Amino acid sequence: MKYAFAKRVRHLQSSAVRDILKVVSKGNVISFAGGLPDDDLFPLEGIREAFEETFKSGKKSLQYIETEGFLPLRDLLIDRMSRKDITSYHSDEILLTTGSQQAIDLFSRVTFNPGDIILTENPTYLAALQVFESYEAKVVPVESDEHGMIEADLVKKIKKYKPKCIYVVPTFSNPAGKVWSNERRKMVLKLAQKYHVIIFEDDPYGDIQFNKDETYYPIASFDKEGTHVLYTSTFSKTAVPALRTGWIAGPHQIIRIMSQAKQANDLHSNSLSQQALYHLCTNYDLDGHIRNLIEVYHSRMNIMLHELEKANLPGMSYVVPKGGMFFWIELDESIDTTELLKTAVERGVAYVPGAPFYVGKGKKNALRLNYTHSTPEKLETGMKILTDVIKEHTSLKEVVR
């Protein structure tokens, strides 16, 4: 039988990251590809106890709950967000989701008609692009530098395209590992207010900051009326991914409609895990755990940095990450990282080529490296293999020229 699918399916494709992960996870390859936290650091004992505590509250803990999610966890998140100076949301302005991915999806579902415009950085989070495209929204990239979006280009594109939304990952972005200055954050909010555009602020990595010498305030923290920013984050990077618990906070009217969409989507997310996460935050030193994560991930980033500096590849450039999970590297322009991937995997190391993170035609010579999921030994070995492969390929190209 020939199956007939919806038009929106043509925009759906398996994520390059996850496809590579599928192959790599089976072999003996050192992977810098996935955006995975390190298993070895998971707070297994804390989570075990948190579930134990949840089960103590009896059989009621196993029943259906309301779509918005376990209320005590929502209240607790409001408290945690207030530490970042996000203070404008009440508990009916927060929705618990299956990871922050679902927050991006539900927002898109209730927002975009085919042809609607969304402004993004470029490159930006691959799986967000896939969601926007699956709802047939049109993504228009805004020029940025190392401090964030550039005001002149943003103003021009807001006026020209009348976007419904500006999607940003201002703190330790995926893939670029970049952090916006507070000035740029305020600038984007000011423009959003002036031109009546919603900002979707995706902040999965904000807690993984290596040095505390600077403070980065979420854009949501400047929106004191709570009218122009939707803020989403997740427990996947700071606690564990398997519990699939993220959240989104924003204006009541939008959260209410997203909640109705969620009801159609899956009634509600896993409520046992929401209860366990509540107990984890209450009884376990999650902040101490995050401090430990930061220390380990920082040292791993430094190992990767050290290997990059040692290799001293011609034509290479990068910004040293101040937090998050990724190194974004641009190589000599002669190198196509998508082509190079096959050789790299054959030699025993995987990464994600930069191309799919771009809207439209992007740089062929970029790649994303994850440093959180590999041991120091694997980071050293993997980086040696990778820089060797790049070196060989670079000189080969130069000879061919």
Add this chain to the structure above:
Amino acid sequence: MKYAFAKRVRHLQSSAVRDILKVVSKGNVISFAGGLPDDDLFPLEGIREAFEETFKSGKKSLQYIETEGFLPLRDLLIDRMSRKDITSYHSDEILLTTGSQQAIDLFSRVTFNPGDIILTENPTYLAALQVFESYEAKVVPVESDEHGMIEADLVKKIKKYKPKCIYVVPTFSNPAGKVWSNERRKMVLKLAQKYHVIIFEDDPYGDIQFNKDETYYPIASFDKEGTHVLYTSTFSKTAVPALRTGWIAGPHQIIRIMSQAKQANDLHSNSLSQQALYHLCTNYDLDGHIRNLIEVYHSRMNIMLHELEKANLPGMSYVVPKGGMFFWIELDESIDTTELLKTAVERGVAYVPGAPFYVGKGKKNALRLNYTHSTPEKLETGMKILTDVIKEHTSLKEVVR
């Protein structure tokens, strides 16, 4: 700020069932409204041990997994489905979802363009109707009797509307509590094959069968090529809802595209719960537990039946449920059950009016009663109140005439 939503939002509305539940759950009302299993019967100890077993497998159990879900659970479900004679699916033709609600949603997302036609029974599952409408599909009802859809009307509507899908809940349906004959099941499959239509078979209640004197084979069991039926079910009614674990099995090509849609939707469902459910099925006597559920729910249905018989309301008709969780009752045509609900709740009992379960204009005098979530005492008390309210309302109407 005025927020602009997508057109599809106008089809989203909070489910009547869940809105009533929200109010009722706060008061002292006996509720026959929700489709809730009984908390007191939840296998808390089995689930506690299943999580304990999962944690023993170490930190790896807390990492991201592939979108399709925990493979050993998918393999186990293939084995469990084979007991119902469903034998045509492999493990890459099954997708674990956040309840079977998400299976309905993902299928709709990859299938329906605005205006596409889906055939359903009438009345049918409210939250499925809401999903179909949110993708702007057009729902066309097919005439049925107590044995299932009627062949002549189905043929007529397939020819006239060229539907993409036939959505059915053939075993202990929600809301009508009906069970299709095996002949009608085969008839629908034969027509689906002849006219190249997909059948979406929703089977959340199939395991809750009161008497084993008859065997109802899922439509999927007759589709030996595995080409024309998508079969979905859930652990929410047989184990617990809080783990939000359902599944869908079907032709590889459809499952693959649904899996890509799921990746955009939420990456994957809660994998810790999937692992725990695997251990629950392996180490705990889930079948014995289900036998116990059946016995309790059967006796509760009989209490409700007894009260209905005792009350002997004028103009009332119903079919005695052979399984599942619901009694579907039609009252004297003078009664509008939506109007009556306010009085009933004031007097201390809640139900769901029949109207929202219909496509288009439905019967105003129908209502759905759940018998699984109330103790025998509450069933007796609640039914006495409800039948009194109906009686008073019936005679009142007669006087007014």
